[in-house]
Amino acid sequence: MASFTLHGIPVSRGIAIGRAHLLASAALDVKHYLISEEQVEAEVQRLQNAIAAVHQELQAVWRELPPDAPAELGAFIDVHALILSDPMISEMPLDIIRSRHYNAEWALLTQIDELSAQFDEIEDTYLRERKNDIQQVGERVLKVLTGTASTLAGLASSPDSTAHMIVVAHDISPADMLQFRDRAFAGFITDLGGQNSHTAIVARSLDIPAAVGMYNASALIAQDDWVIIDGDAGVVIVDPPPVVLEQYRERQARMLRERKKLSRLKKTPAVTKDGTEITLLANIELPQDCAAALEAGATGIGLFRSEFLFMGRAGYANRLPTEDEQFESYKMAVTAMKGRPVTIRTLDIGADKPMDNAEETALNPALGLRAIRYCLAEPQMFMAQLRAILRASAFGPIKLLIPMLAHAFEIDQTLNMIEQAKAQLREANRKFDPQIQIGAMIEIPAAALALPLFAQRLDFLSIGTNDLIQYTLAVDRVDHEVAHLYNPLHPAVLFLLSTTIAAGAKAGIPVSVCGEMAGDTKLTRLLLGMGLREFSMHPAQLLSVKQEILNSDLTVLVPKTRKILRLMEANAINEAMEQLRSA
Numbered sequence: 001m002a003s004f005t006l007h008g009i010p011v012s013r014g015i016a017i018g019r020a021h022l023l024a025s026a027a028l029d030v031k032h033y034l035i036s037e038e039q040v041e042a043e044v045q046r047l048q049n050a051i052a053a054v055h056q057e058l059q060a061v062w063r064e065l066p067p068d069a070p071a072e073l074g075a076f077i078d079v080h081a082l083i084l085s086d087p088m089i090s091e092m093p094l095d096i097i098r099s100r101h102y103n104a105e106w107a108l109l110t111q112i113d114e115l116s117a118q119f120d121e122i123e124d125t126y127l128r129e130r131k132n133d134i135q136q137v138g139e140r141v142l143k144v145l146t147g148t149a150s151t152l153a154g155l156a157s158s159p160d161s162t163a164h165m166i167v168v169a170h171d172i173s174p175a176d177m178l179q180f181r182d183r184a185f186a187g188f189i190t191d192l193g194g195q196n197s198h199t200a201i202v203a204r205s206l207d208i209p210a211a212v213g214m215y216n217a218s219a220l221i222a223q224d225d226w227v228i229i230d231g232d233a234g235v236v237i238v239d240p241p242p243v244v245l246e247q248y249r250e251r252q253a254r255m256l257r258e259r260k261k262l263s264r265l266k267k268t269p270a271v272t273k274d275g276t277e278i279t280l281l282a283n284i285e286l287p288q289d290c291a292a293a294l295e296a297g298a299t300g301i302g303l304f305r306s307e308f309l310f311m312g313r314a315g316y317a318n319r320l321p322t323e324d325e326q327f328e329s330y331k332m333a334v335t336a337m338k339g340r341p342v343t344i345r346t347l348d349i350g351a352d353k354p355m356d357n358a359e360e361t362a363l364n365p366a367l368g369l370r371a372i373r374y375c376l377a378e379p380q381m382f383m384a385q386l387r388a389i390l391r392a393s394a395f396g397p398i399k400l401l402i403p404m405l406a407h408a409f410e411i412d413q414t415l416n417m418i419e420q421a422k423a424q425l426r427e428a429n430r431k432f433d434p435q436i437q438i439g440a441m442i443e444i445p446a447a448a449l450a451l452p453l454f455a456q457r458l459d460f461l462s463i464g465t466n467d468l469i470q471y472t473l474a475v476d477r478v479d480h481e482v483a484h485l486y487n488p489l490h491p492a493v494l495f496l497l498s499t500t501i502a503a504g505a506k507a508g509i510p511v512s513v514c515g516e517m518a519g520d521t522k523l524t525r526l527l528l529g530m531g532l533r534e535f536s537m538h539p540a541q542l543l544s545v546k547q548e549i550l551n552s553d554l555t556v557l558v559p560k561t562r563k564i565l566r567l568m569e570a571n572a573i574n575e576a577m578e579q580l581r582s583a
């Protein structure tokens with residue numbers, strides 16, 4: 001067979017080489033037939049039994065989640081449980097059996113196709129991607145109905161054969177991804193999915209090369225074909241000629257050697273050639289992630305996205321985490337970090353991170369009642385979180401970080417509520433750190449442009465470049481159709497970043513960057529040249545960034561960065577960035 005190349009969306013870095021293992025879509029095997037009136041109730045019962053079996057299956061996956069499972073997985077399983085309980089899945093197909101006399105599989109598939117079509121109409125990319133969750137749940141039920149064993153179960157029994165296996169599927173559910181994580185599989189390719197699909201998020205947190213959004217890869221690639229995934233470029237090469245295979249093997253070996261070498265830097269202090277100390281912190285989603293942060297040599301947590309404790313609880317858990325539950329999670333994180341600072345960001349729910357049980361009514365959720373706006377509108381819930389964080393501060397150094405602030409009155413209202421929470425704890429004789437530091441995310445352009453409002457009121461600032469870019473350029477960060485406009489090197493973004501860092505230094509208030517820019521080695525020197533001294537990123541990125549820092553000389557970088565900040569044209573900026581990287 002001739003070699004061919006497919007292009008999709010890169011979601012998880014690295015190179016994977018192996019033989020294709022195709023995961024069949026259960027939907028393809030479904031039988032369609034009409035049943036008689038007498039068979040209707042038996043058919044209804046058959047479908048109800050299958051739904052109940054999948055409920056149990058999900059509960060079992062939930063119970064067996066290893067303590068170090070990626071933060072998002074529990075939430076994903078809950079989303080699937082919730083979908084399964086929804087009358088759209090649990091009742092409507094039963095009506096179809098009764099009214100149209102379809103067999104159970106056909107009735108379920110009809111309903112899923114109907115729902116999928118409705119989801120296709122939705123403009124919001126994130127919501128549109130949830131169609132995949134519905135299809136994955138439907139496939140689970142179909143598998144039980146058709147008696148097909150889980151498509152992954154067979155793989156689980158033969159570890160050796162999967163050593164160089166590339167999974168190729170129309171789609172993979174996050175729960176199924178979990179079953180892959182203990183296996184030595186090399187990478188995965190899916191037809192569906194975007195940068196922000198659940199499966200992509202899990203792949204990134206597992207650090208497995210992956211490419212998604214490959215359209216009909218699962219139809220074009222045959223079982224056991226040799227496949228190369230270039231996870232950095234989103235390119236898949238099928239049946240590569242020997243010379244290409246050899247090149248990629250060399251590249252892969254080189255990357256592995258480099259990563260191994262990097263691990264030696266774990267204890268090396270992050271100091272530039274001219275002797276400037278840099279602080280490298282980790283971003284985490286759940287307290288369990290502290291282990292990876294320590295393993296990477298992080299000197300603290302720069303961003304604990306506390307919303308992951310709140311998301312996906314509408315299924316089995318069925319409620320928001322209580323003050324005590326939150327307290328235990330925050331305490332677990334600060335204890336795990338053994339005296340290193342832990343920056344806990346208060347609930348940043350909304351936009352692309354909806355709470356499952358929150359009805360999304362905003363016309364434009366990214367500009368709606370998200371993050372601190374939502375918290376100030378829900379004072380009871382916010383006070384419970386503040387008390388939980390404060391209580392945990394008795395067990396180690398905690399900093400409080402507030403997302404999405406823009407107005408002075410929002411800062412004042414938040415500070416007031418923190419004081420109230422402290423007063424309540426004093427009254428209840430609960431211990432906390434009375435000197436707890438309070439900081440703001442700078443992620444709305446208005447905040448960056450009115451920085452004195454923040455510097456006068458707060459102890460530290462953390463720049464959220466993910467949102468700062470989105471709001472500065474008016475580019476939805478999860479919409480692949482405008483992804484080409486999402487440019488961290490736009491002069492307006494560079495202006496806001498550099499002026500915020502400089503203003504922080506002038507006011508004597510620490511400034512960090514905790515958005516994705518902090519973990520991108522292509523940007524490390526630029527940020528150093530702007531004066532950034534504190535970087536917070538995913539643990540997997542930390543040692544590469546450290547290496548870049550060790551090779552940097554600020555006396556060279558600062559003047560070169562100043563020149564870049566005066567440029568306006570993209571070509572000139574890109575050229576100057578190349579020079580900066582080789583400086």
Ligand code: PEP
Binds near residue numbers: 463465468514516
């Ligand atoms: C950011 O906006 O850069 C950030 C760190 O927060 P999040 O990605 O959670 O919105």
Ligand code: MG
Binds near residue numbers: 403464
């Ligand atoms: Mg943000």
